[in-house]
Each structure stands twice: as structure tokens, then as C-alpha cells.
Amino acid sequence: MIINFTKMHGIGNDYIYIDCFKEKFTADDAKKYAPIFSHRHYSVGADGIILIMPSDIADVKMRMFNYDGSESEMCGNGIRCVAKYTYDKGISKNNPIKIETLRGILEAKLFIKDDEVDTVEINMDSPIFDGLKIPTTIDKNPIIDEPININGITYNFTAVSMGNPHAVVFLDEIDNIDINYIGGYIENSCIFPNRTNVEFVKIISRSEVRQRTWERGSGETLACGTGASAVCAAGFISGRTDNIILNHLLGGDLILRYENNKIFMKGEARYSFSGTIKF
Numbered sequence: 001m002i003i004n005f006t007k008m009h010g011i012g013n014d015y016i017y018i019d020c021f022k023e024k025f026t027a028d029d030a031k032k033y034a035p036i037f038s039h040r041h042y043s044v045g046a047d048g049i050i051l052i053m054p055s056d057i058a059d060v061k062m063r064m065f066n067y068d069g070s071e072s073e074m075c076g077n078g079i080r081c082v083a084k085y086t087y088d089k090g091i092s093k094n095n096p097i098k099i100e101t102l103r104g105i106l107e108a109k110l111f112i113k114d115d116e117v118d119t120v121e122i123n124m125d126s127p128i129f130d131g132l133k134i135p136t137t138i139d140k141n142p143i144i145d146e147p148i149n150i151n152g153i154t155y156n157f158t159a160v161s162m163g164n165p166h167a168v169v170f171l172d173e174i175d176n177i178d179i180n181y182i183g184g185y186i187e188n189s190c191i192f193p194n195r196t197n198v199e200f201v202k203i204i205s206r207s208e209v210r211q212r213t214w215e216r217g218s219g220e221t222l223a224c225g226t227g228a229s230a231v232c233a234a235g236f237i238s239g240r241t242d243n244i245i246l247n248h249l250l251g252g253d254l255i256l257r258y259e260n261n262k263i264f265m266k267g268e269a270r271y272s273f274s275g276t277i278k279f
Contacts (some may be wrong), residue, residue: 076225
């Protein structure tokens, strides 16, 4: 079987995109083949697979599968690429574009350059702070600077859901942390029944931060859009940052705005290459 794909990335958060308007590739296929196709030494290499599918309630539907084959509710960098592909390839020329996700229908405002999408602003909807709805096992609303002990060292996390769970850890220094161990420990903590993404954040000023990302099911990635959105929400409710921030991730920058109880995320979306996979 041969499948055509397009490799895209949002500030380095890269996925294999499959146009299910044209290709016969199912969610079960994505779960099975994501660990194979995403391997960076033996195959295409990516943080996972994203399917672009027909929708009865929006312009397109997006389903996202991590490196390990597990499905996630949403991907902030991925949805920008879905919006770009949808517009550039003529699936829909609406602006804004509506995209169905497991989080619900999200709206993408497109900024066009030379007849193609250059940057995208996503209305990421409202952050969820209720501990049981994130979900966590902690019955608090909100969960701010909750301690977790890892090998005798206490870290404090603020929990947020952007449709998928996040633990935001503010630190004075994030460059030399053992992100594989600490990120993996928090991801799989019994506090988070569905596991969690983890963001390690250094505050530069009230309007600027740096972020490293540990993604559930993928490990450290260059960027995470839902994570950056969670950082914006967590920084604001904990009193650390203003409602508009510039977030420097390893792969590039995102602009986040917390307004009327919704998070708006703006950033680039780019093509890498296209090809075929035979399996």
C-alpha cells in the first residue's frame, strides 16, 4: 500500500500530514503506524501523524496521533498547519477556517502572503482550571503551584487543560534540567489519570517567557502550541505574567493572548516536504 503525505511543522513541532480527502488511511492505521513512520532514523521522522479529514460540522476535521501511537485531543502547532494545508490546497477558502477537533470546533484566522497562508491565529477556547476536569486526582479549582516531590526535590506545577492536560512548572533555570527524567515522571504521575504534557518555563518579564516542552507520548519537542497556551493561562492566573506574552520555544516564537476567558495563539506554519510511504 502506498500513502502520499506532506511533512509540515509549526516552529519545529513537526508532523506527517495525511490528506484523508484523497488517501485511504484511517485512525486505526495512524495508531498502528505512527511509531514506525515517526522514527527519525528508520522512516520519515516526526513528532507524530495528523489526519486531515472531512467533517459534517466544520470545514475539516483533525485527528492527531503522538509518536507512540496514542491519540491526543488537540495540537496547537498542528492545527495551524492543518489550517494552512486546508486553505493552500483548496479544500476550503474560508477565512477564518473552522476545524473540528476532539476539543471541539476551533477557529483559525489566516494571514495570507503571496496567495498562501503565512501565519495563523487560533482561538484556542477557554482554559480549564478545575482539577477534576483537567483531569487530575486533585479536587481544587484552580490548582496553582501544587507541590510534587521527585527524588527529594520539590517542584511546583500549575495545572491547566487546553482540551489536553498540562502541568506548567515555573523555574529560575530551565537549560540544565533533566527534562527526560522530570518530564517523564510528571507525565506518568498518578495525579494525572490520562498522563499529562509538561511545560518548564522561565519568566523573562511579565510579557516574555521561555519554554521547554515535554509532550505526552512524544518526549521533548521543539514546541507545543497547547502547552504555550497553558503557559499563558497559568502565568496569568498565578500572577506571574500579563495577559499577552511572547513565548520563546526551542523551535521559534508564539504570541499568546488571554482575552474574554479565551486563549488566542498566533504563529507560523510551514511545509517541509512531500513524499510517499510504501507499507
